[in-house]
Amino acid sequence: MGGEATCTPYRGQLGKQANCQVVVTLSIANHHASLPIAYRLYLPQEWINDRSRRAKAHVPRAIRFKTKPQIALEQIRAALLAGVAPGVVLMDASYGSNSILRQALTELGLCYVAAIVSSVKVRPMRKDNPKPPRVSVEALALSLPKHAWRTITWREGTNERLQSRFARVRVRVAPIRGEARFAEETLLIEWPKGEAAPTKFWLATVDRNMSFRGLVDLAKLRWRIERDYHDLKQEIGLGHYEGRGWSGFHHHGTLSIAAYGFLISERERIPPSAPHSAAWIEKSAVPSGYRPRGAPDPAATPRSQLDRHDPSPVGRRDCHNPSQVPVLRPPISAEPATEFMMQ
Numbered sequence: 238m239g240g241e242a243t244c245t246p247y248r249g250q251l252g253k254q255a256n257c258q259v260v261v262t263l264s265i266a267n268h269h270a271s272l273p274i275a276y277r278l279y280l281p282q283e284w285i286n287d288r289s290r291r292a293k294a295h296v297p298r299a300i301r302f303k304t305k306p307q308i309a310l311e312q313i314r315a316a317l318l319a320g321v322a323p324g325v326v327l328m329d330a331s332y333g334s335n336s337i338l339r340q341a342l343t344e345l346g347l348c349y350v351a352a353i354v355s356s357v358k359v360r361p362m363r364k365d366n367p368k369p370p371r372v373s374v375e376a377l378a379l380s381l382p383k384h385a386w387r388t389i390t391w392r393e394g395t396n397e398r399l400q401s402r403f404a405r406v407r408v409r410v411a412p413i414r415g416e417a418r419f420a421e422e423t424l425l426i427e428w429p430k431g432e433a434a435p436t437k438f439w440l441a442t443v444d445r446n447m448s449f450r451g452l453v454d455l456a457k458l459r460w461r462i463e464r465d466y467h468d469l470k471q472e473i474g475l476g477h478y479e480g481r482g483w484s485g486f487h488h489h490g491t492l493s494i495a496a497y498g499f500l501i502s503e504r505e506r507i508p509p510s511a512p513h514s515a516a517w518i519e520k521s522a523v524p525s526g527y528r529p530r531g532a533p534d535p536a537a538t539p540r541s542q543l544d545r546h547d548p549s550p551v552g553r554r555d556c557h558n559p560s561q562v563p564v565l566r567p568p569i570s571a572e573p574a575t576e577f578m579m580q
Contacts (some may be wrong), residue, residue, distance in 0.1 A: 258278060258486070259278070259279040259305070260276060260277065260278055260279065260490070261275075261277050261279055261305050261308040261309050261312065262275060262276050262277075262312075263275035263309065263312040263313060263316060264462050264465075265321065265324075266327075266458060266461050266462050266465075267461075268392075268458070268461065269505065270461070270465065270501045270504075270505070271461050271462045271465045272465070272494065272497065272498050272501060273469075273494050274316060274321065275312035275315065275316065276487065276490045276491070276494065277308050277312065277487075278483065278486055278487065279305055279308060280296070280300070280302070281302075282302050285300070285301065285302040286302075293481065294481055294482055294483050295482050295483050295484060296483045297483065300483075305331065305332065306332055306335040306337065306338040309328075309332055309338065310338055310341050310342075313326065313342070313345070313347070314345070317345065323346070323347055325347075325348045325349060325350060325443060325455060326342055326347050326348070326349040326350075326351075327349070327350050327351075327455070327456075327458060327459055327462075328349060328350075328351040328352060329352050329459065330352040330353055330354050332351070333349075333351025333352045333353050333439070333440065334351075334352075334353045334354050334357060336410060336412060336419075339351055339440070340419075343420075343442065348441075348442045348443045348444075349440075349441065349442055350425075350439050350440075350441045350443065350452075350455050350456050351439060351440050351441070352437065352438070352439050352456075352459075353374065353438050353439065353440055354438070355373060355374055355375035355435070355438060356373050356374075356375070357373065357374050357410065357438070357440075358371050358372065358373055358374075358410070358411045358412060358413075359371070359372065359373075359374055359377065359408040359409065359410055359411055359424060360372075360408060360409050360411045361377055361406055361407070361408050362406075362407040362408060362409060362421055371411045374408075374424060374426070374438045375434065375435060375438070377406065377408070377424070378404065378426045378428065378434075378435040378438070379434065379435070381404050381406070381426075385404045385406075386402045386403065386404045386428065387402065387403055387404070387449060388400055388401070388402050388403075389401065389402075389403050389449060389450050389453050390450075391450060391453045391454045391457050392454065392457070399457075401427055401428075401429045401430075402427070402428050402429060402430060403425060403426065403427055403428075403449070403453055404425075404426045404428070405423050405424065405425050405426070405449065405452065406423070406424045406426070407421055407422075407423060407424075407445070408421070408422065408423075408424045408440075409421050409422070410422070410440065420442075422440050422441060422442045423440070423441040423442075423443070423445060423452070424438065424439070424440060424441075425438070425439040425440075425441055425452060425453070425456055426438055426439075439456045441455075441456070443455065465497070468497070469493060469494070469497050473493045473496055473497050473500075474493055475489075475490060475493040475494070475497075477489075478490070
């Protein structure tokens, strides 16, 4: 899941401060493609409480203020009720750092790999110390010995294999209050060579016996969603909406996502982009007695003077009958025909 656009008033792409729209989305993804299945505009508290703004934008009365993690949790619950097959929930740091959201996912029976900020506090699980000191994940990463780090390659990039240094530690999240309710989970840390400090952190509740590379590959799967969102915005026009209406915004998003879903389904049928070869087209059975037009009667003998039956008249035209010869007739009306164009 992720929030599209930016939550700050400064837009890097524009190089200036500007208004922007923040959308909470839920996508289904694998290594080949991803597609949003929930798309909801986030409205800040001041917007929700402004009746004049709501009226101009035609915001439904039922819409009340909810934080982005609350909207995301609603989307996940709705997807489960709709029968979407449950999988591992991937979250960026703006959602993954929310302990309430992570706890709610656990209560729903879902596993997650959640990116978190470096200031999240944890207690590392150690056999020789039942209650180790509470530290930030960044401080814990800096204290790890050299042998705790492994160089892992997780996929092929555009020009070369993607690899970096990672470490994983069993921890228990330790906020100031209520830390007893948090179970053990895996802290995944990335510290690329050449960097002065670790750059990324994840909390994961997947099977602790999952391979190290498998865990890294799962955490890095968000690249697939980010790439597809780039295509959605640039190629399909998801980010081109310039209106100010609630219904129009979601209508535009729905049509853009539907169009992208169609393109994904078509792309998967065409090699070499497809993970499998395209489906074979089965040839229709030739009906019995079929004879190509103009072909001689198969019952004829090698010597025509010995034929006892005339050639089959099927598909032939009597040239002596003028009524059977096509004639170019003049148009009934001299008025030009009407053309229909859809754009």
